[in-house]
Amino acid sequence: MIEALHKAGHLLWTLDASLFECVWVSLLCSLTATAAAVAIGTPIAVLVGRKQFRGRGVLLVVAHTGMAVPTVVIGLLLYSLLSRSGPLGSLDVLYSRSAIILGELILGLPIIVALFSSTTAALDPKLEITAQTLGAGPLRTFWTILRQAKAGLISVTMSTFGRLCSELGIAMMIGGNIMHHTRTMTTAIAMETSGGQFALALAIGFVLLLIALGVNMIAQVFRLPTKKSAPDVL
Amino acid sequence: MTPRTIAIHCAVSCILLSLTMAGCGDQSPPTTAPTIRLATTTSTQNSGLLDVLLPAFTQKTGINVQVLPMGTGKALAIAREGNCDVLMVHAPEAEAQFVSQGWGVNHQKIMYNDFVILGPPSDPAQLRQAKTAAEAMTKIAATKNIFISRGDNSGTHIKELALWAEAKVEPTGSWYRPVGMPMGNTLSMANQVQGYVLADRGTYLKFSKKIDMVVLFESGPALHNPYGIMAVNPAKHPHVKYHEALALIAFLTSEQGRKIISEYRVSDQILFHPWPEFAESQ
Numbered sequence: 001m002i003e004a005l006h007k008a009g010h011l012l013w014t015l016d017a018s019l020f021e022c023v024w025v026s027l028l029c030s031l032t033a034t035a036a037a038v039a040i041g042t043p044i045a046v047l048v049g050r051k052q053f054r055g056r057g058v059l060l061v062v063a064h065t066g067m068a069v070p071t072v073v074i075g076l077l078l079y080s081l082l083s084r085s086g087p088l089g090s091l092d093v094l095y096s097r098s099a100i101i102l103g104e105l106i107l108g109l110p111i112i113v114a115l116f117s118s119t120t121a122a123l124d125p126k127l128e129i130t131a132q133t134l135g136a137g138p139l140r141t142f143w144t145i146l147r148q149a150k151a152g153l154i155s156v157t158m159s160t161f162g163r164l165c166s167e168l169g170i171a172m173m174i175g176g177n178i179m180h181h182t183r184t185m186t187t188a189i190a191m192e193t194s195g196g197q198f199a200l201a202l203a204i205g206f207v208l209l210l211i212a213l214g215v216n217m218i219a220q221v222f223r224l225p226t227k228k229s230a231p232d233v234l
Numbered sequence: 235m236t237p238r239t240i241a242i243h244c245a246v247s248c249i250l251l252s253l254t255m256a257g258c259g260d261q262s263p264p265t266t267a268p269t270i271r272l273a274t275t276t277s278t279q280n281s282g283l284l285d286v287l288l289p290a291f292t293q294k295t296g297i298n299v300q301v302l303p304m305g306t307g308k309a310l311a312i313a314r315e316g317n318c319d320v321l322m323v324h325a326p327e328a329e330a331q332f333v334s335q336g337w338g339v340n341h342q343k344i345m346y347n348d349f350v351i352l353g354p355p356s357d358p359a360q361l362r363q364a365k366t367a368a369e370a371m372t373k374i375a376a377t378k379n380i381f382i383s384r385g386d387n388s389g390t391h392i393k394e395l396a397l398w399a400e401a402k403v404e405p406t407g408s409w410y411r412p413v414g415m416p417m418g419n420t421l422s423m424a425n426q427v428q429g430y431v432l433a434d435r436g437t438y439l440k441f442s443k444k445i446d447m448v449v450l451f452e453s454g455p456a457l458h459n460p461y462g463i464m465a466v467n468p469a470k471h472p473h474v475k476y477h478e479a480l481a482l483i484a485f486l487t488s489e490q491g492r493k494i495i496s497e498y499r500v501s502d503q504i505l506f507h508p509w510p511e512f513a514e515s516q
Contacts, residue, residue, distance in 0.1 A: 084316035084471060092473075094317055095271065095302065176271075178300045191303070194416035195280040196441050 004202030011203050018179075023207060026184040029097055030165035033104035037164075038157055040105075041112030046145055048113060049120030050128065060117065066110025071103075075173025078103050082174060095176035100184070103170035108160045115159065119152030120145060150222075158219050162212055269298040270478045273318040275389055276416045278461070279303035281436040281505055283498050290494060291485045297478045305416075307387025313337065316471030320479040322463040324389035324434075327396075329462045338464035340479075344486050345495050345506040346460040349393055350438055351451040352421070353379075353430040361430070361450035368401040370451040375401070378409040380429030382420055385412025389459070394432045397456060421445060434459055436505045460509070 011019050048059055080086050082094040093099050124130075127148060131141045146153060168186040175182035177191060185208045192201040278284060279301060288299045302312070306323040313321045314337050322344065323329060332338040351370050353361060359377040364370035374381050375398075383405070384391035398405050411429070413420055417437040424431035425445040438449070451457075463486060465479035485491045492508035499505065 083312075084473065086315075089316075095300070176300075176302045178302060181300065191276075191279075194276055194418045196418045196422070196444060 004199045005206065007199045008203035008206040011200075012207065019204065019207065021180060022183045022185050022188040022204070023211065025097065025182065026165055026186070026208070027211070029100045029104060029171070029184065030161060033101045033108055033164050034157060034161040036101070036105045037108035037112050037160055038153075041109050042116060042146065042153070043142065045113045045116035046120050046142060049117035050123075050145070060114070063110045063114035063117070067114055069107075069110075071107060071167040071169030072173060073169070074103055074106055075170040078106070078170070078174050094174060095178060095182060097175070097182060099174040100171050100182060103174055104164045104167065107167060107170060108164050111160045111163060112156055115156045116149070116153060119149050119156065123148050154219050154222055158216055161215060165208065165212065267296055267298050268475060268478050269300055270320060270475045270482065271300045271302060271318040272482070273302045273304060273309040273313055273321040273323075275306050275309065275323055276303050277388075277390070277434050277437050278322060278324075280418065280440065281498075282500065283495065283506060286498060287486070287491065287494050290490065291482060294485065294490070295478075295481050297481060299482065305386050305388040306392065313466050316466060316474060318466060319474045319476070320463065320465050320482055322461060324459055324461045325392045326460055326462065328392060329464065333464060337467055337470060339467045340483055341462055341464040342483050342487050343509040344461045344463050345508050346458060347435050347506050348453065348459050349390065349432055349457040350435050350449045351430060351432055351457075352424065352438060352445075352447040353450045354428040355446065355448050357450055359430065364451055367397055367451060367454055367456040371397050371401040372403055374430050375403045375405060375410075378407060380409050380411065380424075380427050381405065382424040382427070382429050382431045383410065383412040384415070384417065384420055384432075386414045388417075390417060390432060390434060393457075393459070397432070400456065421447070436500070439500050439503050439505065442501075461506070 044059075047053075048056055048063075078099065079094070081088050082091070082099060083089055084094070093102070123145065127145060128141055131144050136144065166186060168190060171177070171182065171184045171187050172190065175184065175187065177183050177187040183191075185204050189201045189204050189208075192198075192204065272288075274284070280303075284301055288301070292298055302309075302318060304312070306325045306328065309318075309321050309323050310325075310328060310332055312318055313332070321338075329338070329341060333341050351361060351367065353359070359370075359373045359379045361370045361373055364373055383394055413423060415423070417433060418441060420431060421433055421437065421441050422445070423429075425447050428446075430450075431447070435452075463483050465476060465483060466474045468474050468476040486495075487509075492511075495506050495508045496504075
C-alpha cells in the first residue's frame with residue numbers, strides 16, 4: 001500500500017506520459033458523456049418530475065431499472081450493435097472513443113432522469129405558473145426550474161460523472177483498451193492488475209480518486225447558494 | 235414545458251453530441267498512415283514483446299498497429315465478426331478450425347514457448363515424480379489437491395482441457411476451481427490457496443518473484459505452446475485491411491522479426507523462440 005502511494009507520487013511527479021494519456025482519455029470520454037447525458041436527460045427529468053402524462057410511471061421504472069444495468073451488459077449490447085457483423089457496423093465506430101462516449105451516455109442517462117426527476121418534483125408546484133404569468137416562454141421556464149434545482153442538478157451531475165469515470169465494462173468491451181487511443185484509467189488498472197503490477201494499478205486508482213475529488217471540489221463552489229432573497233424568475 | 239420544447243432540446247443535444255463525437259473520434263482519415271487492428275491474447279500483451287516488435291514493424295512499413303488484448307476465445311469471436319484485421323493467439327486447434335471454417339487465411343506459426351505446471355514447494359501431489367504432463371494432471375486429480383483453472387476459453391484453458399482429456403480425467407469436485415480470470419490474477423489466486431495451476435512460462439517469469447509457487451512439471455511435447463498469426467479472410471469481410479495484415483505476417487516471419495523475438499528477454503530469461511524456418515508452418 002505504501003509502495004503504491006509512493007509509486008503514485010512518483011508517476012505524478014515525473015509526469016509519466018502513459019499515465020497522463022489514460023487520464024486524458026478517461027476525462028475526455030466521461031466528461032463528454034456526462035455533458036451529453038445532462039443535456040438530453042434534464043428536459044426528460046423535468047417533464048417526468050413536473051408533469052403528469054400517460055406512461056410517466058413506466059418511464060420512471062425504466063429509468064430506475066436502467067441504473068442497475070451492469071456496465072458489461074451495456075458493453076455487450078452495444079458491441080452487437082456496433083460490430084461489423086451487426087446493424088451499425090458500417091459506421092466503423094467500434095473500438096473508438098466515440099463508442100465509449102456513446103456507451104457511457106447510455107449508462108448515465110437513466111441516472112440523470114431517475115434522480116433529477118425527483119429533485120424537480122420536490123420544487124414549488126406553482127413555479128411554472130408564476131414564471132408564465134411573468135411572461136416567461138417554455139425555454140425560460142425550463143431554465144428557471146434548473147436554477148431553482150441548481151444544487152440538486154450539480155449533485156446528480158457529479159454522481160453521474162463519478163459513475164461514468166469509474167466504469168470498466170463499457171470501455172473494455174467497446175473501447176478495446178488500445179494503447180494511446182482507448183486505454184482509460186479503469187482499463188489500465190484492470191490490465192496492470194492482470195499483469196501483476198499491483199502497485200502501478202493502485203497508483204492509477206489513486207490518480208482517479210484525486211481527479212474525482214478535484215471535480216467535486218469545483219462543483220462544490222457552484223453548489224453554494226447565491227445571495228438572493230426573492231426567487232429569480234426572469 | 236411542452237413535448238415540443240423537449241423535442242427541440244433533444245434534437246439540439248443530439249446534434250451537439252454527434253459533433254463532439256465526430257470531433258474527438260480517432261479514426262484515422264484515409265490520407266494518413268494506414269492502421270490495422272491486431273487482436274491478441276492478454277499473455278502476449280503482458281509479455282511486452284509486442285511493445286518491441288510492433289514499433290519496429292511500423293518503422294519499416296509505415297503501418298500502425300492497434301493492439302486489442304483479450305482472451306483467445308474473445309479474439310476469435312471478434313475476428314469472426316470482422317472487428318479486427320489480423321489475430322495472433324496460441325490455440326492451434328482453435329486456429330485450425332478458424333481457418334477451415336473460412337474465417338482466417340494465411341495462417342503462419344510465429345513462435346513458441348511452453349507451459350509449466352506450478353504448485354506449492356511442498357508438492358503434496360508429488361508432481362516431481364510424474365513422467366508426462368498427463369500423468370501430472372492425473373496425480374493432482376487423484377489426490378484431490380486444489381487446481382485453479384482459467385475457465386475462460388483462453389489458450390491456456392484450451393491446453394489445460396486437452397491435458398485432462400489426455401489423462402482421461404474428468405475434472406469435477408470442489409478441488410477443481412475455474413475462475414474465469416486473466417493469467418496473472420489466476421496465478422495470484424493459486425498462490426494464495428497453495429494450489430496447482432497451469433501457466434505459460436512468460437507470465438510465470440513475470441510473477442516468479444511475487445509468488446511462492448515453483449515449477450513442478452515442465453517440458454515435453456504436451457506442454458508445447460505455439461503462437462500463430464492469421465489474417466481475417468477478406469472474402470468474408472471485404473472491409474478488412476488485408477494487404478497490411480499480410481505485411482505484418484510477413485514481418486513477423488522475416489529475419490528481422492525473428493531476431494527481435496529471439497532476443498527478447500524478461501529478467502534475463504528467453505521468453506519466446508521463433509518458429510524454426512525449416513519446420514512446417516501449418
